[in-house]
Amino acid sequence: MRHGGRILIDFLRARDVSRVFHVPGESFLAALDALHDAGIDLVTARQEGGAAMMAEAHAKLTGEPGVAFVTRGPGAANAAAGVHVAMQDGTPMLLFVGDVARAQAGRRAFQEVDFAAMWGALAKHVETCRETARLPEVAARAWNAATSGRPGPAVVTLPEDMLAAEADAPDLAPARAIPPAAGTMPDAVDAFAARAERPLVIVGGGGMTEEASEALGLWAAHRDLPVAAAFRRQDHLDNRHPCYAGDLGTGMNPALARRLRGADALILLGAELGEIETSGYALVRPEAPPRIAQVHPGPSERGRLWPADPFCAIHPSCLLPHMPKGGGPGPRAAAAHAEWKEWREGGASPGALRLENAIRHLSDALPEDAIVTNGAGNYAAWLHRHFVWKRPGTQGAPASGSMGYGLPAAIAAALIHPAREVVALAGDGCFQMTSQELATAAQHGAGLVLIVVDNGRYGTIRMHQEMRYPARRAGTDLRNPDFVALARAHGGEGWRVEADGAFPEALEGARATARAGRVGLIHLIQDPEALTTSRTLSEVRGG
Incomplete structure (x- = not known):
């Protein structure tokens, strides 16, 4: 009993x-x-x-x-x-x-x-x-x-x-899941791609393995296929791969948006192609979609929104290793990758602390297996645009767009992989949704770097406020605490950074603190003019 x-x-x-x-x-x-x-x-x-x-x-x-x-x-x-x-x-x-x-x-x-x-x-x-x-x-x-x-x-x-x-309840043995056999599915998906003149692969969903990611790159090169990542699934293909075309998220590269709108065939690998990826269903319209092939583990996804033919009820990680490979890439993928590189290297935020420079340095400084998490807010657009993900399982971000996610996710990551580096990025509003979990990190010895981007407001809501009611702000300003002192109060260490030149040293200090099993917090002071990665506050107000 x-x-x-x-x-x-x-x-x-x-x-x-x-x-x-x-x-x-x-x-x-x-x-x-x-x-x-x-x-x-x-x-x-x-x-x-x-x-x-x-x-x-x-x-x-x-x-x-x-x-x-x-x-x-x-x-x-x-x-x-x-x-x-x-x-x-x-x-x-x-x-x-x-x-x-x-x-x-x-x-x-x-x-x-x-x-x-x-x-x-x-x-x-x-x-x-x-x-x-x-x-x-x-x-x-x-x-x-x-x-x-x-x-x-x-x-x-x-x-x-x-x-x-x-x-007196006997235990039930776990049900053993057997992955479905790929069968003729690879041939159907490959033939679909081969017929397209302007194809675009969109990879998303969870559970992408390293083997499948490598196979995706080989197949994309073989068929000269540009590969775009669904919202917050940028780690599914090494961003340095010559077929990587960028991400379909908020603050999307205009060149990638044009490529999506003009595609004559879409291959969805685990992706569900929702509101964010389609810019409110404007770039791809459910009532008049292009030809679509979809690989998704959920049979109920078939025809839910997009009339996919073929539809393969299988996880992409089970299918991709069976796709053909060899040769390439060709001009289509090369052009899309060049557009992504130009977008990633562009941008010029106002102020002494330019977030794009901090993100690029972070991307270059961290090891390839570092895990980077974030919640929601305009600050994340800089991460999406300028960080380079190299391996699957290194991006922890909510496709639901939930604020407050970055710190709890980083704590989980640090406990799962104590030998790997973990960095959480949060806005000042986003961080304070779950800032009490600093105590959880301290109690359980979760060593991580926490970067708080402080613009003194709920940035995403301010952006929409300025677009619709210019210069008439209400309810979006924040009076913030001393974040460095907050980190120290929880047994961690903190650095306040107001200019580009101070970030590398602060990052090294925070990484050393994280390696000691504590939270190293970097408080970045962002110029209030820096509203998005491509438009300032004054530009938005001016239309």
Whole structure:
């Protein structure tokens, strides 16, 4: 006989879960009791949103489901931000929510929530386990839902008395997933590409392996195919590869936008081609799309928006190693790569601290396997434009555009890969969404570099404000704390940088601090005129 908490933890151990992220709650004390000696690392976050984002980032970087425990009511509500990231990004994740006792359900008990209604549209799978003996069954169903087809978050609510009760529940062996065979799919996709005059490959989704990335480069060169990255998937192909054409994100290279608009054939490899990649569905129109081939692990993606023919229900990492290779690249890919290089090397921000120079230096200084994370805000456009990603699994960013993601993701990355360098980039507004997780980093010895870009405002909202209501700002200015002092208060070190020349030395100091298992924070002071990578505040106001 085992209590429910022990059954749950034994289930996770059988699936080689190495780490659980949580904020403690009374409703899952039995699970914490079982974790005490289970050999699973328990990371105690300071807020449930941070814990859920850490779990999501853990999954992004490992390919295995991230696991988070939160309590009911406000705890679950806080975690919703991380669940939303997992749902939008297609990341496998399990969120276990401690719930009210079964006898109290439906009586508006303390912190009670109708979780089926709350999570129904936000998660891929939602279920409540009401019987201790059925816990292995319910957990297995959630695990399979999170990892099958298009991955996503599964939420399991656990009444606290059910977790504390005992049952003679046998463990269920993990279901062994067998990757689908590529079969004739490579021939179909290759033939589709060969017929195109103006093709564009768009690579995205999660789980890109190094083998598949290398195979993508070889096939693209063989067929002279420009390869663009979907939003925040720039690490899927070495950006130095002669077929790399840039990213379809916010602040897109105008030359790449023209190439996308003029393409007569699109090959989507894991990518879903949404609002961001198409600039609001203006560059590619769902009502009049070009010919499309799509390779995607989720069968439900077929025809959801784009009429793909062929559609291959397989993960790109299973297909790409079977694609033909040899020769190339030719003039199409070379021209697209040259356009990206010109875009990456351009830009001239106002002020003594030019963010493009800091990002280029960061890109050159870091080792190829360094992991760089970020949240959301205009500051990220400089990262997208000027950083060069070299290897898969090195970019941690939310395609959902969630603020506050960079620091929790970097903490997860530092715990997964303590020997690798980890850098988080955040705006002043973005950072303060989850700045309390500095304490989590300190407690668990997560060494990382944190770069905070401070322009004294919510930059993205200010940009739209200035475009629509020039010089009539309201509600977007920020009065910020001393970020350097904040880092030191959490056992780290900090540097304030106001000009280009001071950044390299600050970066070396921050990297040394990170290697010692602490947070090295660099506070960058950005000129308020620097609104986007290509337009100043005055230019936007002037139309």
